[in-house]
Amino acid sequence: MTDSVQHGSAVLVHFTLKLADGSTAESTRSNGKPALFCLGDGSLSEGLENHLLGLPVGGKAAFALETVHAFGGVSPDLVQYFSRRDFIEAGEPDIGAIMLFSGMDGNEMPGVIRETSGDSTTVDFNNPLAGQTIHFDVEVLEIASVLKTRNADPVS
Template sequence: MAEQVKHDSAVLVHFTLKLEDGSTAESTLSHGKPALFRLGDGSLSDALENQLLGLRVKDKKAFTLSPESAFGMQSPDLVQFFSRRDFMETGIPDVGTIMLFTARDGSEMPGVVREVTEDSITVDFNHPLAGQHIDFDIEVLAIDPQMEASHASVTG
């Protein structure tokens, strides 16, 4: 196991994300299951990875990231308008419903239904936390943990 977090480390952490109003957006502590991230795989922003670099096991760190460094800014290009006919198979969704949409390249993207009118349905593909400053509280539990399959032994 590595001594400290490096550019290609796998890191097991507990984290809490809070919004500017103090409300908790996500916390691994609430369901007692830590998260595993690999730095350098593109799943974390560069700014977030930079906050983790150099941390050691049992280190705790609190920091705030700007929208650009966290989940990006709200983009009007990611708000799409669909006709009601596009929802013939699934049925007309309620406002606030999160649905998976398949892109032309076959990838899936979640979208939030923002408005339903007689003529159209507005879907927002921005990340739900886009445009927000995010307060992070992170605790490093393990660096490059051994990910072994658990072997159950039966004793009689």
């Protein structure tokens, strides 16, 4: 265990994400299940990591991240149009529904159904929090050092 959050730390945290209107977008406190992140693995934005650096176990921080430092802006390239026939097996999707789609690489991607008009269904693959300032409330529960190992050649 280390004294404070550093680059390469594995950090167990409770967090609440709020939007500008004060509504809660997500909270680990509501389900009692903290989240585990590893700083430097690319899962967190640099802006968020910078606010966590130096916090001790039990440390709390409240801050806001602008769009560019949170979930990024809304990209029109991530809005796609599908034929309504593509949804025959799943059934007519409701506006606002989140559905999983298979990407070209075989990975699943969530998309939000934005509109159905004529034979076209509009699906938005932007993060639902993209384009918004996010207010964070974070509490560090545990910190561990993560050692990066290299593949070693076997000794003969």
